[in-house]
Amino acid sequence: MDYSFFDSLIDGVFVFDESKTVTYCNEAAASLVGLSVRRVLKGKKVYELIKFDDQDLFSMPKGTKGESSPVPNTELEFTIIKSQEVGKIQLTLQPFTDPSGASQWILILHDVTLEETLHSKYHAQLEAKEEVIEELKKAKQKIENYSKNLEKMVAERTEALNQANMTLKAIMNSLGQGFLTFNKDGLCGDIYTRACESILESNPQDKMIWEVLNLNEDEIPHIKMWLQACFQENLPFESLKDLGPSDYRHSQGWHISLDFYPIRDNDNKILQVVMVATDKTKQIEAERAMEVEKQNSLMMIKLVKNKDQFLDFLSSVEEKIQWLSDISKDNFNLEETYRVLHTLEGEAGIFSVKKVVDECKNCQQILEPLKAKITDEKHKIIDEFLNKISDLKTSYYSFLDENQELFKTFKLYDSDKTVNLAINVIENYYRFLNKKPEISEAIEKFDNDFRKTDINNLFFHFDDLISLVAEKTGKKLNPIKLNKNKIKVYSEPLKPFFNTLVHVFRNAVDHGIESPEERQSIQKPEFGTITIDCYENANTISIAIADDGKGIDPEVIRNKLPQKSKGLSDKEVIQLIFEPGFSSKDVVSDFSGRGVGMDAVKNMVEKYNGNIHVQSIIGTGTKLFIDLPKIQIDNNYITAA
Helix, strand or coil, rough: CCHHHHHHCCEEEEEEECCCEEEEHHHHHHHHHHHCCCHCCCCCCCHHEECCCCEEEECCCCECCCCCCCCCEEEEEEEECCCEEEEEEEEEEEECCCCCCCCEEEECCCEHHHHHHHHHHHHHHHHHCCCCHHHHHHHHHHHHHHHCCHHHHHHHHHHHHHHHHHHHHHHHHHCCEEEEECCCEEEEEEECCHHHHHHHCCCCCEEEHHHHCCCCCCCCCHHHHHHHHHHHHCCCHHHHHHHCEEECCCCCCEEEEEEEEECCCCCCCCCEEEEEECCCCCHHHHHHHCCCCCHHHHHHHHHHCCCHHHHHHHHHHHHHHHHCCCCCCCCCCCHHHHHHHHHHHHHCCCCCCCHHHHHHHHHHHHHHHHHHHHCHHHHHHHHHHHHCCCCCCCHHHHHHHHCCCHHCCCCCCCCCCCCCCCCCHHHHHHHHCCCCCCHHHHHHHHHHHCCCECCCHHHCCHHHHHHHHHHHCCCCCCCCCCECCCCECCHHHHHHHHHHHHHHHHHHHHHEEECHHHHHHHCCCCCCCCCEEEEECCCCCEEEEECCCCCCHHHHHHHHHHHHHCCCCHEEEHHHHHHHCCCCCCCCCCCCCCCCCHHHHHHHHHHHHEEEEEEEECCCCCEEEEEHHHHHHCCCCCCCC
């Protein structure tokens, strides 16, 4: 008897005789017991390959259960004889008589632990054996033809067919995936697995495929066009199948993926299509949990590396959320709100605080129609936005609550200094010393030791940011290069300014640095570099941030802002990157496209009464120059937005 139709199954199948000697096994069964098919078929007995905890099972040396009647789908513990590996398995034992009259038994093994591994491997074999179902139909037709002439053959063939159908049905229903077939009209046939009833939430027989997939009215014309294209096959089926439905919208929120395989006739024409529905809910949930753990791990690493900056971040979030919470319909400023949200999103991204990042994006998304000026429902959108700000606030405080123990473990609120003093105490003592000009040297030392910070310390955490953006955009970067920046500054009043620099570094990677392939094609190093230079004189601190990327093309800006760029030189045109709402990208991404980044930086620099401009050479890179009046910074005139 030909058992080759078992070859395509992802479950293991053994056929054995009265002596319990294996007469057939498929690749899945051989793989399960750690041997080749050839080795298994060299007189091996079932119990010499695999042992079950139920000693009464007929496949065991002295077992009788299943000898004369089927053993339905049963879960047992098993041990592989060769490797002594153990696990749990679902098995079905089915006795039958082959055409020669000999008694045979089919043992179907569904290894739960190997399901995902075997799934992808035997999908390919399913496609290679795609004519099995068609051959069964032809066999059925032959039996019906014979039945017209011989009553005895009718009885014999009917019995054989019933046995074959029962065996096939038992096999199909033991599978954990949803299998069904449909024709060129989209009508589903009578061959399907029981798993369809849970995975696709219905019995598909005699239904249209769009009914089974519960598509809406707008989607039905598309799938009908897809069906026509697939069966006409003007393009290869492998190219067309990706245009079909990719998932099923399950009412319980399960993640069901769909795949399609053609069944062809002898002329290689597609007769039917097999749809395979796979429940990937647990896999996706595991991936999401892994991503959460990854983000938490990154946050912990960044927290340890940049404790002071993390504390500054928490303080900045509090201030910005409070500012957003105080917005009302009467004082709503769209541009300023966008700046605050975009900056907050960038700061949260540096420290991998995903909850805050996601809520900031949601808030910005609500405001998109107002920004694009495509709606008249301004008050309705603002109401929705204010409700969403409440979600942002809730998410932030939820993040704090969830990580309280973590913050305590890393002593986040503890000082590294031996004496813990409030800033106002230090400031009061400084004013006291400042009234005594005869000790000016001591005053200067006090200022440098206690009130000022090395400016390099304010840039270190941006390394994590550019690494994140590079990873997401497929680019490669060296660590930030800090050149001769032996300058001390008052960090407290500079915090709002440094918070907005998140936009500069994200743009440098996203817009400026080329992909590794592009850089190599133009003889640039594979890794891009961002360089920072800082200078000071009596009245000014100057910061220059440069990248060795592709530079800014003035023509791109002219095409985006034709009226504002009219009559301007190339050097003047590239200054328009600071215009509110300007973006060189047409599509919004995780890092750019909303047109609020460089506008936010310029807006903050101007709050310090400073200056900002950009220089760029196409193919060489871009350099941003920022000058801040030192007197403004020293006297703490600037407060956070």
